[in-house]
Amino acid sequence: MKDLFLKSDEMTRRHMVKGLAAGLLGLNFVPEIAAKSTTALKGGGKAKSVIFINVAGGLSQVDSFDIKEHNKDANKASEPMKSNADGIQVGKYFKGMAKHMEKFAAINSMCHTQGTHHHATYLTLTSYESRGTVAHPELGAWASKLGGKGAEAIPPFIKIGNSGDAGRGFFSSQYSALPVKDPTKGIQFVKTPKDLSEGEFKKRISYMNMLNKEYEAKMKNNITNDYSNIYDQALKMMTSKDLAAFDLNQEKDLTRERYGKNEFGNSCLLARRLVQKGVRFMSMNHGGWDDHYGIYNEMADRAVSLDQGVAALMSDLRSLGLLDSTLVVFTSEFGRGAELNRQVGRGHNPSGYTSLIAGAGVKGGQKYGKTDKMGGVAVEKKVHPADLNATIAYAMGLPIDHIEYNETGRPFQVGNKTGKPLTELF
Secondary structure (H helix, E strand, O other): OHHHHOOHHHOOHHHHHHHHHHHHHOOOOOOOOOOOOOOOOOOOOOOOEEEEEEEOOOOOHHHOOOOOOOOHHHHHHHOOEEOOOOOOEEOHHHHHHHOOOOOEEEEEEEOOOOOOHHHHHHHHHHOOOOEOOEOOOOHHHHHHHHHOOOOOOOOOEEEEOOOOOOOOOOOOHHHOOEEEOOOOOOOOOOOOOOOOOHHHHHHHHHHHHHHHHHHHHHHOOOHHHHHHHHHHHHHHHHOOHHHHHHOHHHOOHHHHHHHOOOHHHHHHHHHHHHHHHOOOEEEEEEOOOOOOOOHHHHHHHHHHHHHHHHHHHHHHHHHOOOHHHEEEEEEOOOEEOOOOOOOOOOOEEOOOEEEEEEOOOOOOOEEEOEEOOOOOOEEEOOEOHHHHHHHHHHHOOOOOOOOEEOOOOOEEOOOOOOOOOOHHHO
Protein backbone atom coordinates (compact mmCIF):
# COMPACT_ATOMS: atom_id res chain seq x y z
CA MET A 1 0.00 0.00 0.00
CA LYS A 2 2.90 2.33 0.75
CA ASP A 3 4.33 1.86 -2.73
CA LEU A 4 0.96 2.66 -4.23
CA PHE A 5 1.03 6.21 -2.88
CA LEU A 6 4.76 7.01 -3.20
CA LYS A 7 4.27 8.86 -6.46
CA SER A 8 0.73 10.08 -5.95
CA ASP A 9 1.82 13.70 -6.28
CA GLU A 10 3.12 12.95 -9.76
CA MET A 11 -0.10 11.30 -10.89
CA THR A 12 -3.24 12.91 -12.13
CA ARG A 13 -6.26 12.56 -9.88
CA ARG A 14 -7.81 10.20 -12.37
CA HIS A 15 -4.85 7.84 -12.49
CA MET A 16 -4.43 7.96 -8.72
CA VAL A 17 -7.97 6.76 -8.15
CA LYS A 18 -7.76 4.14 -10.87
CA GLY A 19 -4.50 2.83 -9.49
CA LEU A 20 -5.89 2.75 -5.98
CA ALA A 21 -8.91 0.70 -6.99
CA ALA A 22 -6.90 -1.73 -9.08
CA GLY A 23 -4.36 -2.20 -6.32
CA LEU A 24 -6.91 -2.69 -3.57
CA LEU A 25 -9.33 -4.95 -5.37
CA GLY A 26 -7.12 -6.85 -7.75
CA LEU A 27 -9.21 -6.23 -10.88
CA ASN A 28 -8.07 -5.03 -14.29
CA PHE A 29 -11.12 -4.18 -16.37
CA VAL A 30 -12.40 -1.04 -14.66
CA PRO A 31 -12.80 1.93 -17.06
CA GLU A 32 -11.62 5.47 -16.50
CA ILE A 33 -13.64 8.32 -14.99
CA ALA A 34 -16.67 9.26 -17.07
CA ALA A 35 -19.16 12.06 -17.29
CA LYS A 36 -22.88 11.59 -16.95
CA SER A 37 -25.40 12.09 -19.75
CA THR A 38 -29.02 13.06 -19.37
CA THR A 39 -29.82 13.18 -23.09
CA ALA A 40 -33.40 12.21 -23.90
CA LEU A 41 -34.26 9.79 -26.70
CA LYS A 42 -35.82 11.18 -29.87
CA GLY A 43 -36.34 10.12 -33.46
CA GLY A 44 -38.01 7.10 -35.01
CA GLY A 45 -37.35 3.45 -35.61
CA LYS A 46 -37.70 0.15 -33.82
CA ALA A 47 -34.11 -0.96 -33.22
CA LYS A 48 -33.56 -1.96 -29.61
CA SER A 49 -30.27 -3.57 -30.69
CA VAL A 50 -27.81 -3.12 -33.56
CA ILE A 51 -25.38 -5.73 -34.91
CA PHE A 52 -22.75 -3.95 -36.99
CA ILE A 53 -20.72 -6.25 -39.28
CA ASN A 54 -17.69 -4.69 -40.96
CA VAL A 55 -16.30 -6.73 -43.86
CA ALA A 56 -12.79 -5.38 -43.45
CA GLY A 57 -10.50 -4.88 -46.43
CA GLY A 58 -13.13 -4.03 -49.02
CA LEU A 59 -15.63 -6.59 -50.31
CA SER A 60 -16.01 -6.62 -54.09
CA GLN A 61 -19.49 -5.31 -54.76
CA VAL A 62 -19.60 -6.66 -58.31
CA ASP A 63 -18.94 -10.20 -57.02
CA SER A 64 -21.42 -10.05 -54.16
CA PHE A 65 -24.46 -7.74 -53.96
CA ASP A 66 -24.23 -5.36 -56.93
CA ILE A 67 -24.36 -7.70 -59.90
CA LYS A 68 -23.92 -5.98 -63.27
CA GLU A 69 -24.87 -7.42 -66.64
CA HIS A 70 -21.98 -5.68 -68.38
CA ASN A 71 -19.29 -6.87 -65.95
CA LYS A 72 -18.43 -10.06 -67.78
CA ASP A 73 -15.30 -10.95 -65.78
CA ALA A 74 -17.10 -10.73 -62.46
CA ASN A 75 -20.16 -12.59 -63.69
CA LYS A 76 -18.05 -15.38 -65.16
CA ALA A 77 -16.13 -15.98 -61.94
CA SER A 78 -18.73 -15.24 -59.27
CA GLU A 79 -21.60 -16.88 -61.20
CA PRO A 80 -24.52 -14.69 -60.03
CA MET A 81 -27.56 -16.51 -58.69
CA LYS A 82 -31.11 -15.52 -57.84
CA SER A 83 -31.92 -14.65 -54.25
CA ASN A 84 -35.32 -15.00 -52.60
CA ALA A 85 -35.99 -11.31 -53.35
CA ASP A 86 -37.41 -10.42 -56.76
CA GLY A 87 -34.86 -8.69 -58.95
CA ILE A 88 -31.89 -9.16 -56.60
CA GLN A 89 -29.00 -11.42 -57.59
CA VAL A 90 -25.99 -12.29 -55.46
CA GLY A 91 -22.61 -13.87 -56.14
CA LYS A 92 -22.40 -17.64 -55.76
CA TYR A 93 -20.33 -17.20 -52.61
CA PHE A 94 -23.37 -16.02 -50.64
CA LYS A 95 -25.87 -18.87 -50.98
CA GLY A 96 -26.85 -18.62 -47.31
CA MET A 97 -27.47 -14.88 -47.36
CA ALA A 98 -29.38 -15.26 -50.64
CA LYS A 99 -32.12 -16.97 -48.62
CA HIS A 100 -32.59 -13.81 -46.53
CA MET A 101 -32.36 -11.06 -49.14
CA GLU A 102 -36.10 -10.38 -48.91
CA LYS A 103 -35.27 -8.95 -45.47
CA PHE A 104 -32.26 -6.89 -46.59
CA ALA A 105 -32.25 -3.49 -48.25
CA ALA A 106 -29.23 -3.27 -50.56
CA ILE A 107 -27.74 0.22 -50.62
CA ASN A 108 -25.81 0.01 -53.90
CA SER A 109 -24.70 3.64 -54.03
CA MET A 110 -22.32 3.93 -51.08
CA CYS A 111 -19.42 6.28 -51.82
CA HIS A 112 -16.79 8.58 -50.30
CA THR A 113 -13.27 9.81 -51.05
CA GLN A 114 -11.08 7.94 -48.55
CA GLY A 115 -8.96 5.39 -50.42
CA THR A 116 -6.85 3.90 -47.62
CA HIS A 117 -8.06 1.25 -45.18
CA HIS A 118 -7.38 3.23 -42.01
CA HIS A 119 -9.04 6.44 -43.15
CA ALA A 120 -11.98 4.69 -44.81
CA THR A 121 -12.60 2.50 -41.75
CA TYR A 122 -12.40 5.50 -39.45
CA LEU A 123 -14.94 7.32 -41.61
CA THR A 124 -17.20 4.26 -41.69
CA LEU A 125 -17.23 3.90 -37.91
CA THR A 126 -17.40 7.57 -36.91
CA SER A 127 -18.97 9.51 -39.84
CA TYR A 128 -15.95 11.85 -39.74
CA GLU A 129 -12.68 11.99 -41.63
CA SER A 130 -9.64 11.25 -39.51
CA ARG A 131 -8.01 14.33 -37.98
CA GLY A 132 -4.95 14.31 -35.75
CA THR A 133 -6.46 16.88 -33.40
CA VAL A 134 -9.77 15.11 -32.71
CA ALA A 135 -10.65 11.56 -31.66
CA HIS A 136 -14.20 11.03 -32.87
CA PRO A 137 -16.55 8.59 -31.11
CA GLU A 138 -17.67 5.50 -32.98
CA LEU A 139 -21.35 4.99 -33.63
CA GLY A 140 -21.46 2.43 -30.81
CA ALA A 141 -20.20 5.03 -28.35
CA TRP A 142 -22.93 7.43 -29.49
CA ALA A 143 -25.46 4.65 -28.96
CA SER A 144 -24.05 4.06 -25.49
CA LYS A 145 -24.25 7.74 -24.57
CA LEU A 146 -27.57 8.68 -26.16
CA GLY A 147 -29.42 5.38 -26.28
CA GLY A 148 -29.24 4.23 -22.69
CA LYS A 149 -28.77 0.69 -21.44
CA GLY A 150 -30.88 -2.17 -22.69
CA ALA A 151 -29.36 -4.86 -20.47
CA GLU A 152 -29.36 -4.35 -16.72
CA ALA A 153 -25.78 -5.33 -15.99
CA ILE A 154 -24.03 -5.61 -19.39
CA PRO A 155 -22.61 -2.43 -20.99
CA PRO A 156 -24.54 -1.18 -24.04
CA PHE A 157 -21.57 -1.14 -26.45
CA ILE A 158 -19.60 -4.35 -27.08
CA LYS A 159 -16.85 -5.07 -29.59
CA ILE A 160 -16.54 -8.74 -30.43
CA GLY A 161 -13.40 -10.35 -31.79
CA ASN A 162 -10.62 -8.45 -33.51
CA SER A 163 -12.55 -5.25 -34.14
CA GLY A 164 -10.17 -2.51 -33.09
CA ASP A 165 -10.00 -0.28 -30.03
CA ALA A 166 -12.78 0.85 -27.72
CA GLY A 167 -13.76 3.74 -30.00
CA ARG A 168 -15.09 6.23 -27.45
CA GLY A 169 -13.27 9.16 -29.06
CA PHE A 170 -13.53 12.31 -26.94
CA PHE A 171 -16.38 10.82 -24.89
CA SER A 172 -15.55 9.83 -21.34
CA SER A 173 -14.64 6.20 -20.84
CA GLN A 174 -18.06 5.33 -19.50
CA TYR A 175 -19.04 5.07 -23.17
CA SER A 176 -16.18 2.84 -24.26
CA ALA A 177 -16.88 -0.56 -25.71
CA LEU A 178 -16.51 -3.65 -23.61
CA PRO A 179 -13.98 -5.68 -25.62
CA VAL A 180 -14.52 -9.42 -26.06
CA LYS A 181 -11.41 -10.39 -27.99
CA ASP A 182 -12.19 -14.10 -28.08
CA PRO A 183 -15.93 -14.85 -28.22
CA THR A 184 -15.30 -18.37 -26.93
CA LYS A 185 -13.66 -17.07 -23.74
CA GLY A 186 -16.11 -14.32 -22.83
CA ILE A 187 -15.08 -11.39 -20.63
CA GLN A 188 -11.63 -11.51 -19.12
CA PHE A 189 -10.71 -10.44 -15.56
CA VAL A 190 -14.20 -10.54 -14.10
CA LYS A 191 -13.24 -12.79 -11.24
CA THR A 192 -11.29 -11.86 -8.14
CA PRO A 193 -7.93 -13.57 -7.60
CA LYS A 194 -8.21 -17.08 -6.15
CA ASP A 195 -6.26 -16.10 -3.04
CA LEU A 196 -8.64 -13.21 -2.26
CA SER A 197 -11.54 -14.27 -0.05
CA GLU A 198 -14.97 -12.68 -0.23
CA GLY A 199 -14.50 -11.17 3.21
CA GLU A 200 -11.14 -9.64 2.27
CA PHE A 201 -12.63 -8.35 -0.97
CA LYS A 202 -15.43 -6.56 0.88
CA LYS A 203 -12.92 -5.19 3.37
CA ARG A 204 -10.90 -3.68 0.54
CA ILE A 205 -13.99 -2.11 -0.97
CA SER A 206 -14.81 -0.57 2.40
CA TYR A 207 -11.24 0.71 2.75
CA MET A 208 -11.34 2.18 -0.76
CA ASN A 209 -14.62 3.97 -0.05
CA MET A 210 -13.17 5.45 3.13
CA LEU A 211 -10.09 6.74 1.29
CA ASN A 212 -12.29 8.14 -1.48
CA LYS A 213 -14.34 10.14 1.02
CA GLU A 214 -11.20 11.52 2.65
CA TYR A 215 -9.82 12.47 -0.75
CA GLU A 216 -13.06 14.17 -1.79
CA ALA A 217 -13.20 16.14 1.45
CA LYS A 218 -9.62 17.29 1.03
CA MET A 219 -9.66 18.09 -2.70
CA LYS A 220 -13.29 19.27 -2.82
CA ASN A 221 -14.22 17.57 -6.12
CA ASN A 222 -16.40 14.64 -7.21
CA ILE A 223 -13.87 12.77 -9.30
CA THR A 224 -13.65 9.81 -6.95
CA ASN A 225 -17.42 9.71 -6.57
CA ASP A 226 -17.80 9.41 -10.36
CA TYR A 227 -15.21 6.67 -10.39
CA SER A 228 -16.93 4.83 -7.56
CA ASN A 229 -20.18 4.83 -9.51
CA ILE A 230 -18.44 3.20 -12.47
CA TYR A 231 -16.78 0.70 -10.21
CA ASP A 232 -20.14 -0.16 -8.68
CA GLN A 233 -21.41 -0.92 -12.19
CA ALA A 234 -18.43 -3.20 -12.77
CA LEU A 235 -19.04 -5.03 -9.51
CA LYS A 236 -22.70 -5.40 -10.43
CA MET A 237 -21.76 -7.07 -13.70
CA MET A 238 -19.39 -9.44 -11.89
CA THR A 239 -22.23 -10.84 -9.83
CA SER A 240 -24.94 -10.72 -12.50
CA LYS A 241 -26.57 -13.77 -14.03
CA ASP A 242 -26.34 -11.93 -17.36
CA LEU A 243 -22.69 -12.98 -17.60
CA ALA A 244 -23.98 -16.38 -18.68
CA ALA A 245 -24.78 -14.76 -22.05
CA PHE A 246 -21.06 -14.81 -22.82
CA ASP A 247 -20.78 -18.58 -22.36
CA LEU A 248 -21.16 -20.16 -25.80
CA ASN A 249 -20.81 -23.61 -24.26
CA GLN A 250 -24.43 -23.29 -23.20
CA GLU A 251 -25.43 -23.64 -26.85
CA LYS A 252 -26.05 -27.01 -28.46
CA ASP A 253 -23.20 -28.33 -30.57
CA LEU A 254 -25.53 -28.42 -33.58
CA THR A 255 -26.10 -24.68 -33.17
CA ARG A 256 -22.36 -24.04 -32.89
CA GLU A 257 -21.81 -25.99 -36.09
CA ARG A 258 -24.56 -24.08 -37.87
CA TYR A 259 -22.87 -20.74 -37.15
CA GLY A 260 -19.41 -22.12 -37.83
CA LYS A 261 -16.78 -22.90 -35.19
CA ASN A 262 -14.51 -20.02 -36.14
CA GLU A 263 -14.03 -16.51 -34.77
CA PHE A 264 -16.67 -14.92 -36.98
CA GLY A 265 -19.24 -17.67 -36.50
CA ASN A 266 -18.70 -17.54 -32.74
CA SER A 267 -18.97 -13.74 -32.87
CA CYS A 268 -22.33 -13.93 -34.65
CA LEU A 269 -23.61 -16.46 -32.12
CA LEU A 270 -22.47 -14.31 -29.21
CA ALA A 271 -24.14 -11.27 -30.81
CA ARG A 272 -27.42 -13.17 -30.98
CA ARG A 273 -27.13 -14.14 -27.31
CA LEU A 274 -26.42 -10.52 -26.36
CA VAL A 275 -29.43 -9.31 -28.36
CA GLN A 276 -31.51 -11.68 -26.26
CA LYS A 277 -30.19 -9.85 -23.18
CA GLY A 278 -31.03 -6.45 -24.64
CA VAL A 279 -27.51 -5.17 -25.40
CA ARG A 280 -27.78 -2.04 -27.54
CA PHE A 281 -24.82 -2.13 -29.95
CA MET A 282 -22.46 -4.93 -30.97
CA SER A 283 -19.77 -4.63 -33.63
CA MET A 284 -17.55 -7.25 -35.24
CA ASN A 285 -15.17 -7.69 -38.18
CA HIS A 286 -14.68 -10.26 -40.88
CA GLY A 287 -11.28 -9.48 -42.33
CA GLY A 288 -9.04 -10.40 -45.25
CA TRP A 289 -10.90 -8.86 -48.19
CA ASP A 290 -8.04 -6.74 -49.61
CA ASP A 291 -7.93 -8.60 -52.92
CA HIS A 292 -5.29 -6.86 -55.06
CA TYR A 293 -4.01 -10.15 -56.43
CA GLY A 294 -5.84 -13.24 -57.64
CA ILE A 295 -9.17 -12.25 -56.15
CA TYR A 296 -10.84 -15.53 -57.10
CA ASN A 297 -8.12 -17.78 -55.68
CA GLU A 298 -9.26 -17.41 -52.06
CA MET A 299 -12.55 -15.54 -52.21
CA ALA A 300 -14.67 -18.67 -52.21
CA ASP A 301 -13.00 -20.14 -49.11
CA ARG A 302 -13.04 -16.83 -47.26
CA ALA A 303 -16.70 -16.22 -48.03
CA VAL A 304 -17.76 -19.51 -46.42
CA SER A 305 -17.43 -18.30 -42.83
CA LEU A 306 -18.87 -14.85 -43.62
CA ASP A 307 -21.92 -16.22 -45.41
CA GLN A 308 -22.47 -19.03 -42.91
CA GLY A 309 -22.28 -16.76 -39.86
CA VAL A 310 -24.59 -14.06 -41.22
CA ALA A 311 -27.11 -16.59 -42.57
CA ALA A 312 -27.28 -18.42 -39.23
CA LEU A 313 -27.64 -15.13 -37.38
CA MET A 314 -30.48 -13.99 -39.63
CA SER A 315 -32.23 -17.37 -39.31
CA ASP A 316 -32.14 -17.24 -35.52
CA LEU A 317 -33.20 -13.60 -35.26
CA ARG A 318 -36.16 -14.38 -37.50
CA SER A 319 -37.21 -17.60 -35.78
CA LEU A 320 -36.89 -16.03 -32.33
CA GLY A 321 -38.95 -12.99 -33.31
CA LEU A 322 -36.00 -10.66 -32.70
CA LEU A 323 -35.47 -9.24 -36.19
CA ASP A 324 -38.29 -6.72 -35.77
CA SER A 325 -36.34 -5.07 -32.95
CA THR A 326 -32.79 -5.72 -34.19
CA LEU A 327 -31.01 -3.84 -36.98
CA VAL A 328 -28.38 -5.89 -38.82
CA VAL A 329 -25.81 -3.79 -40.71
CA PHE A 330 -23.42 -5.37 -43.23
CA THR A 331 -20.83 -3.08 -44.81
CA SER A 332 -17.21 -2.59 -45.89
CA GLU A 333 -15.03 0.47 -45.59
CA PHE A 334 -15.08 0.66 -49.42
CA GLY A 335 -15.51 -1.62 -52.43
CA ARG A 336 -13.21 -2.91 -55.15
CA GLY A 337 -12.44 -1.72 -58.68
CA ALA A 338 -15.00 -2.78 -61.25
CA GLU A 339 -12.32 -3.99 -63.67
CA LEU A 340 -9.69 -6.63 -62.95
CA ASN A 341 -6.08 -5.44 -62.85
CA ARG A 342 -3.05 -7.18 -64.37
CA GLN A 343 -2.74 -9.37 -61.27
CA VAL A 344 -6.35 -10.55 -61.68
CA GLY A 345 -7.24 -8.57 -58.58
CA ARG A 346 -9.22 -5.46 -57.80
CA GLY A 347 -7.94 -2.22 -56.30
CA HIS A 348 -9.50 0.00 -53.62
CA ASN A 349 -12.69 1.70 -54.73
CA PRO A 350 -14.50 4.18 -52.47
CA SER A 351 -16.45 5.59 -55.44
CA GLY A 352 -19.15 2.93 -55.41
CA TYR A 353 -19.90 -0.05 -53.17
CA THR A 354 -22.72 -1.80 -51.31
CA SER A 355 -24.00 -1.92 -47.75
CA LEU A 356 -26.91 -4.05 -46.52
CA ILE A 357 -29.32 -3.39 -43.67
CA ALA A 358 -32.14 -5.55 -42.36
CA GLY A 359 -34.63 -5.65 -39.52
CA ALA A 360 -36.07 -3.02 -37.19
CA GLY A 361 -38.66 -1.82 -39.67
CA VAL A 362 -36.46 -1.89 -42.80
CA LYS A 363 -38.44 -2.76 -45.94
CA GLY A 364 -36.45 -5.69 -47.26
CA GLY A 365 -36.03 -6.96 -50.80
CA GLN A 366 -35.27 -3.52 -52.21
CA LYS A 367 -32.36 -1.80 -53.88
CA TYR A 368 -31.49 1.78 -53.03
CA GLY A 369 -29.38 3.85 -55.41
CA LYS A 370 -27.22 2.43 -58.15
CA THR A 371 -23.76 2.42 -59.69
CA ASP A 372 -22.80 2.78 -63.36
CA LYS A 373 -23.13 -0.13 -65.80
CA MET A 374 -19.85 -1.72 -64.63
CA GLY A 375 -20.59 -1.25 -60.93
CA GLY A 376 -17.66 0.98 -60.01
CA VAL A 377 -19.12 4.46 -59.50
CA ALA A 378 -22.26 5.52 -57.63
CA VAL A 379 -24.46 7.52 -60.00
CA GLU A 380 -27.89 7.67 -58.37
CA LYS A 381 -28.98 8.45 -54.77
CA LYS A 382 -25.42 8.58 -53.48
CA VAL A 383 -25.00 7.53 -49.84
CA HIS A 384 -22.08 8.63 -47.66
CA PRO A 385 -21.04 6.66 -44.55
CA ALA A 386 -22.39 9.56 -42.48
CA ASP A 387 -25.80 8.96 -44.09
CA LEU A 388 -25.62 5.26 -43.24
CA ASN A 389 -24.73 6.04 -39.63
CA ALA A 390 -27.50 8.63 -39.42
CA THR A 391 -29.86 5.94 -40.71
CA ILE A 392 -28.72 3.51 -38.02
CA ALA A 393 -29.12 6.23 -35.40
CA TYR A 394 -32.60 6.97 -36.72
CA ALA A 395 -33.50 3.28 -36.48
CA MET A 396 -32.36 3.30 -32.85
CA GLY A 397 -34.35 6.43 -32.04
CA LEU A 398 -31.25 8.46 -31.26
CA PRO A 399 -31.42 12.28 -31.45
CA ILE A 400 -29.63 12.86 -34.75
CA ASP A 401 -29.49 16.64 -34.31
CA HIS A 402 -28.14 16.44 -30.76
CA ILE A 403 -24.76 18.17 -30.38
CA GLU A 404 -21.89 17.01 -28.20
CA TYR A 405 -18.84 19.19 -27.62
CA ASN A 406 -15.28 17.96 -27.33
CA GLU A 407 -12.66 19.29 -24.91
CA THR A 408 -11.99 22.37 -27.05
CA GLY A 409 -15.67 23.20 -27.50
CA ARG A 410 -16.11 21.96 -31.07
CA PRO A 411 -19.59 20.59 -31.93
CA PHE A 412 -20.23 17.06 -33.22
CA GLN A 413 -23.29 14.99 -34.13
CA VAL A 414 -23.91 11.26 -34.35
CA GLY A 415 -24.02 11.22 -38.16
CA ASN A 416 -21.94 14.34 -38.67
CA LYS A 417 -23.96 17.42 -39.53
CA THR A 418 -23.99 16.27 -43.16
CA GLY A 419 -25.48 12.81 -42.56
CA LYS A 420 -29.15 12.36 -43.43
CA PRO A 421 -31.12 9.23 -42.50
CA LEU A 422 -32.56 7.22 -45.37
CA THR A 423 -36.05 7.21 -43.91
CA GLU A 424 -37.56 5.86 -47.15
CA LEU A 425 -35.94 2.48 -46.40
CA PHE A 426 -38.30 1.99 -43.46
